[in-house]
Amino acid sequence: MRVDKVKTKKGKRILDDRAPKTVENDKTALFIKGSKTNQTVTDAMMDIYVLKKPLVQQLKRHNPFHLFDDETPIEKFGEKYDASLFLFGSSSKKRPSSLVFGRTHDGQILDMVELSIVKFTPARDFETPKVMLGTKPCIVLEGPEFESDSTMKRIGNLLVDFFKGPTLDMVRLQGLEELISFTAKENMIYMRVYSTTSIQATVYILRVILLKSATNVPRIELLEMGPSIDFKVDRTKLASDSLFKAACKKPKALMVRSLLLHQNWRDFLRRLEFSPPYMCLSETFLLKMCILQAKRRKNMSEDVFGNQLARVHVGKQNTDAIQTRYL
Structure with missing residues (x-):
């Protein structure tokens, strides 16, 4: 539908309301x-x-x-x-x-x-x-x-x-x-x-x-x-x-907002001493930061009681050199 040039403030508000939003x-x-x-x-x-x-x-x-x-x-x-x-x-x-x-x-x-x-x-x-x-x-x-x-x-x-x-x-x-x-x-x-x-x-x-x-x-x-x-x-x-x-498909800004509303991300940003509101920062920067934090939290989960669970991968240990004579 063709739209002519807006001449009134009411018409501008109507077009702004129809425009795509986050x-x-x-x-x-x-x-x-x-x-x-x-x-x-x-x-x-x-x-x-x-x-x-x-x-x-x-x-x-x-x-x-x-x-x-x-x-x-x-x-x-x-x-x-x-x-x-x-x-x-x-x-x-x-x-x-x-x-x-x-x-x-x-x-x-x-x-x-x-x-x-x-x-x-x-x-x-x-x-x-x-x-x-x-x-x-x-x-x-x-x-x-x-x-x-x-x-x-x-x-x-x-x-x-x-x-x-x-x-x-x-x-x-x-x-x-x-x-x-x-x-x-x-x-x-x-x-x-x-x-x-x-x-x-x-x-x-x-x-x-x-x-x-x-x-x-x-x-x-x-x-x-x-x-x-x-x-x-x-x-x-x-x-x-x-x-x-x-x-x-959801916009990137909405993904950042959903991440920031999560308690874990709020705690993470609080530890980094970011002052609210967090959305004043670059949305791309916040998204990259949240993805980086998610990679750092690999092999970590939370049970239904709120306890943090983690899995530690231990490499191969050389047990041949252990002194077992006086054990």
């Missing part, structure tokens, strides 16, 4: 309707829209796109709305009630899969109370197909990327209120959404007080709250292994 923003999903959609597709997209809020942008008009024939329109829309995920719903005589999940990388289509709706139960048919808006879900992939089949494995990765929600550094166990389950079986994917209820009765409170090992693991019950969708895998268009590997 730590990217949370992925936004774009919801698009095809030229024709039946009630099943509309209700399914609305329920998924509620699950994705607030990281979602919905287009009201119908768009006659044929994504597996021409990818240009969806790439332009993704660049216009700064959305790297998309959901396209359509219905035709040949392919009724179909949803296309996809993602882009660097302005181009990376992965795209078409799932046909076989059975659908909307969320309004479940009497279970709904969770709060913007809740971070727990995603479960069930079935050996997600591990053995390469195509299904990539589809599972796409679904996790689509439904994972905002990126967080830490999650409270009591904050896990929503669970999305995907079960793969014989070219079918069964999607179920549950709300979690923590059981905190008197017995549980006593167990928390007496048993320290059980304080961080509450008892959980699952209540299905919808939607419930049975998908059939139809058409797929997946990126090659080399392109997918390039899309997953």
Whole structure:
């Protein structure tokens, strides 16, 4: 998409926000309707829209796109709305009630899969109370197909990327209120959404007080709250292994940041008497320094209790000259 010279500060801020960053923003999903959609597709997209809020942008008009024939329109829309995920719903005589999940990388289509709706139960048919808006879900992939089949494995990765929600550094166990389950079986994917209820009765409170090992693991019950969708895998268009590997590559600055956040590297930099913030130094220098320290720590490990373990390689010893007469 051609961009003219920026004339306002607001336009400059928008372009700066779209520019590549070391730590990217949370992925936004774009919801698009095809030229024709039946009630099943509309209700399914609305329920998924509620699950994705607030990281979602919905287009009201119908768009006659044929994504597996021409990818240009969806790439332009993704660049216009700064959305790297998309959901396209359509219905035709040949392919009724179909949803296309996809993602882009660097302005181009990376992965795209078409799932046909076989059975659908909307969320309004479940009497279970709904969770709060913007809740971070727990995603479960069930079935050996997600591990053995390469195509299904990539589809599972796409679904996790689509439904994972905002990126967080830490999650409270009591904050896990929503669970999305995907079960793969014989070219079918069964999607179920549950709300979690923590059981905190008197017995549980006593167990928390007496048993320290059980304080961080509450008892959980699952209540299905919808939607419930049975998908059939139809058409797929997946990126090659080399392109997918390039899309997953992390920038060097992010690698340095992850190393510096580790306790061992912080202790190492503290011993070298570096004053914080450490990122004021050259990132290339810090990366080389961390790699050098990793080489020095060869054959060293740490057990689950935090104890340092090391392996020492001793060369061949000459025991023939040892005086053993008076031993």
